[in-house]
Amino acid sequence: MENLTLIERSPDPEDVAARSRTHRSIADKIRAMGQNRIGALLLLIATLVAILWANISTGSYESFWETHMTVGLGDLQLDFTLHALVNDALMAIFFFTVGLEVRREFAIGELTSWPRAMVPVIAAVAGLVLPALLFVLIARGSRYEHAWGIVISTDTAFLVGALALVGPRVPGRLRVFLLALAVVDDIGALSIIALVYTANFTPLPLAIAAVGLAGVYFTRYFPTGRGPVYATLSIIVWLAFLASGVHPTLAGVAIALLVPVYRPDRRDVEHALELARTFRQSPNTEYARAAANSLRESISINERLQTAYAPYVAYVILPLFALANAGVVLSPDILAGALVSPLTWGIVVGLVVGKMIGVFGSAAVMKIARIGEFGAGLTLDRLAGGAALCGIGFTISLFIVDLAIADEEAQNEARVGVLAASVIAFVVATIVFRISDALRPDDDARQTLARPVDPRRDHVFGPADAPFTIVEYGDFQCGFCLKASGSIQEVHGVLGDRLRYVWRHAPLTQYHPNALAGAEASEAAALQGKFFEFERGLFADQENQRPSDIVRLARELGLDVDRFERDLTSAEVTGRVQDDMLDAEAMGITSVPTLFVNGRRHVGPYDAQSLIRALEESEAESARTVPTTPAAQ
Template identity: 55%
Template sequence: MSAQAPAPDTTTSGAHRKVRLRRGSSDRAAAALLLTGTVLAILWANSPWGWTYEAFWETDLDIGLGDWQFHATLHDVVNDMLMTFFFFVVGLEVKREFTIGELTDRSRAIVPIVAAVAGLVVPALLFVVIALPTDEVHAWGIVISTDTAFLLGALAIIGPRFPARLRTFLLTLAVVDDVGALLAIGMFYNSGLDPMPLAFAAVLMVLIALVRFLRAGRGLAYAVLGVALWGAIATAGIHPTLAGVAVALLIPVFPPRRIEVERTAELTRAFRESPNAQYAAAVNRSLRESLSINDRLQAEWGPYVAFLVLPIFALANAGVHLDAETLGAAFTSPLTWAIIAGLVVGKFVGITGATAIVVASGLGKLAPGLRMPRIAGGAALSGIGFTISLFIVGIAITDAETQDFARVGVLTASVISFLLGWAVFVIADRVWPPEPVGKKLVRPFDPERDHYRGRIDAPYQIVEYGDFECPFCSRATGSIDAVLEHFGDDVLWIWRHLPLESVHPHAKLAAQAYEAAALQGRFLDMSRALFEHQDALEPDDLCRYAKDLGLDVDRFLADLRSPAVVRRVEDDQIDAELMDLHSTPTFFVGGKRHIGPWDSRSLIRGLEASVRAAPAAETAPDVAPGAATGGAGAH
């Protein structure tokens, strides 16, 4: 909470730190296992027993039931079956991002989307130009995809300061990149289409879309229909791994349901008071219903894919022969250099160049705290095109020796991209050293976005990051009211959200209620209601406050959980993370963080000192040209 409440502050700070550490550790662990599988495959293929590598993965697997016979090799099992789960998880992420995630907001997503498209097109064109003397021009798909696991793992290993915004940018880029790679596989790397199995696959997809309406047995239905779809797509001539994507895109996704969460708490209390099988089943059912099946499947299958499927895939596909003869032939082959140039140069130039053009043209904006040197570092790391690159090697190139040349190119490009990204981050941090965390306000006041009181050209400016469930926040204690009364029209007060969810379970929903009320012009009235009733912030309570304020309750409820409102709150949370804020309230006076007590007298002294310290020309807040002065808020 605050310096006066050390225990909550310590808990909150520790929780935020543990989340970041777990995320970084998980990324590093997944990348380490993928790298281990790669190294083991290379060592195995180049050992005295190297002949056993191909022999093992080409082992036949025959399954028969009556007249039905299934034949595959272990390599087919890995690439055609296990990798279906990889594409399934990718599809789940794509569906979530386009439905309730980063890609629902054009203004926020335009830069990484355009950068991702350029990162697909430029490498492919560069590959085609260099590979023209060969017969493998059609293998351009090898250079279009970035390996998300290696990308995030490399970012965690390099560890640049303030990585939150960059990680979000790269994840958004990776999602679009995955969509492009999946489309390329389906459209350009199939064995010819058979219309009958394709029609059957379409019927199965309709049935999968209807599974959401079943009252029970949805998991079993998805599994049975998914297996049938896999077989239909394989028979139709399309690579069967795309069945995983198709199923994932048909699975519903929605934000967590707070009503179900609260109902789970009530059922849990009932179970504690009277343990029985009926209550236990009700608790489990309520827990499942509070999250979409998309979220549950990502949580359940994601670790298996990252820590099992991908390392096995690397072990089965990275076993390139690295003897002097193979390396010599590879590095004289235009195919190898086309892959290296496509991944290293194409990704770097495409992503960095497209980002610079979009930002310079005003079509999109980079997130606060995210600068072009950081984009360049992320673009360099995007040349690590391991998993899908090796996957396409196996389906685009048939000659074993040529496949070795391509694998050498992919592995070489991945190493160069990692080293290049590391160098860019090191140089960028030296030339443009990052500022101390949280010393300055990372996002200046924007009258078109921020909620505020006072006139926008007031000489005194104070920004508060607060939590509606925190008893120390200024609107609850009255200190801001005293500041506003003291300065009158000469002070501008801006409110931003920092819900401390680990200690205040209702804070984020309360912040969303504030934003939903703001869409009807009543955010100040809603904030008063929230602070006056901090012990009653359940959904029913929020609806009651909206009704009491005369809001359109149906519209309020629709806005309460809308992606735009959730994203608005999360934008402030990300800014707070970037500035390493872990307690509420946190104040910025004149753009600089206020250190010390936040009683009204201390804030007044801080505001007066900020004006005395600033040149006369800089005392007024920087606002957009043509913005009207005065008013109670931006909306």
């Protein structure tokens, strides 16, 4: 059986190019979780250092961040404090990466399909509205009711890092849900910053910003040298936002929303393959540069920028922000004041209670009412833990404290509330997840098919009412899956219409670089009613599943090739494959083929006789467990 202990072969340049797709595999997301875990740890360390610094040497902390810097040329001067440099300039880069993620999710990600997006979108909106209402209710009469924006946003960095640290054993589906929710949450927070916390608005500089943003949009059509043009226009737009009174960090979002995002075109990938072959045959600097540029250009600017900036944001910018903003003085007087402050309690209740009830309550109602798509693994107990984590409102909450509250004493009370709420939310989530994992019959869940067969969705060969069912999670480049396919054909020859066979995707992308492309291609073929024909074609030629081979197979099967190529990059196709992969993760599938016989995981040989014997034993077991009624007697 092919599994994760296989030795990885040396990557071929053509395989590397073929693997350059924007669909993120489970392994990619696990690696991203590792980066976010380190980023969250650095953020926590910076927070603790800021608190210690502010309490051990209050004067030096404040004086350091109030240090002035002057940048300019001639009469044009910009005067910044270090605190403003972090909050206005560096945080613009953070918001830029947020904008890139928002743009991607709505263009080619989780939020492209309303049935898929419905659950996280509605949960996010409820998680924005209810905390704000609770805050206003509690803080009424404190003169700070207008600071309700502090409690609306979840800190994505801490959220993902905390999920990696204390989340459930199999967090895949929950992780996707929370990341989609965080994107909508960020949109709400950014909109509120722009509409509610903008002062001294001057319209003329925004006209200049609009021209700069138009330039950013049209820069995509430049054949070369786009980087310097993007950088120059971004600085102009940022300065225009600064002069307009709109918070300059929002310039990062505006720019990011205009950066193009797309899935790689087959022709671009094929061109990169040809250049890679040319370089391999005749290695020289010119061909190397051409091949590298072509491969890079096949990936959208959006994703290249996300990859480039993510480490700097996680490891530098956010820790610096925490160091500059989390330095709350925890003197007995301040703690005593915070303990009775409606501002502090409004923040704690808004983030901890409001987020928990808003996110979990709305998601639970949708799940019970069967509204939207949830999928295996997104159970109520895990939703409860994820909703608790949403109460960690660190980065944007502290950011809005600085925008909404001018009084230094009140700012301290608000920061105490943000820090306390984040700690409480983390503890509550940890308790929920630990209880959930302790009560969950995990071993049994891994032995049972997580999602029942649905003829309207699944690829089913055989009658829908057949008494025997084999579900295979497999990989079109796996030689053992090919053998299993032959065994199942033998089983069908014996059982005939008494057997239905179901294929689901579990591509081992770490070892089969074209497996994901094959899975998505089979789904594109399925949209033209040729799934099993395409499956047989892929199994018949496992060594040749590159983009040109896949299109050639589609042409040989008589598919509409133009439609096939469009469907290859559609959200429906990539989402369908990802669903199967998340189901496989939820059941702990790490090797292929993995077979389920009448809903139970098959352990042992998968030759035809063993499978027939397992089917018959499963039928006998079912007959013994079905209660006999008097009428039946």
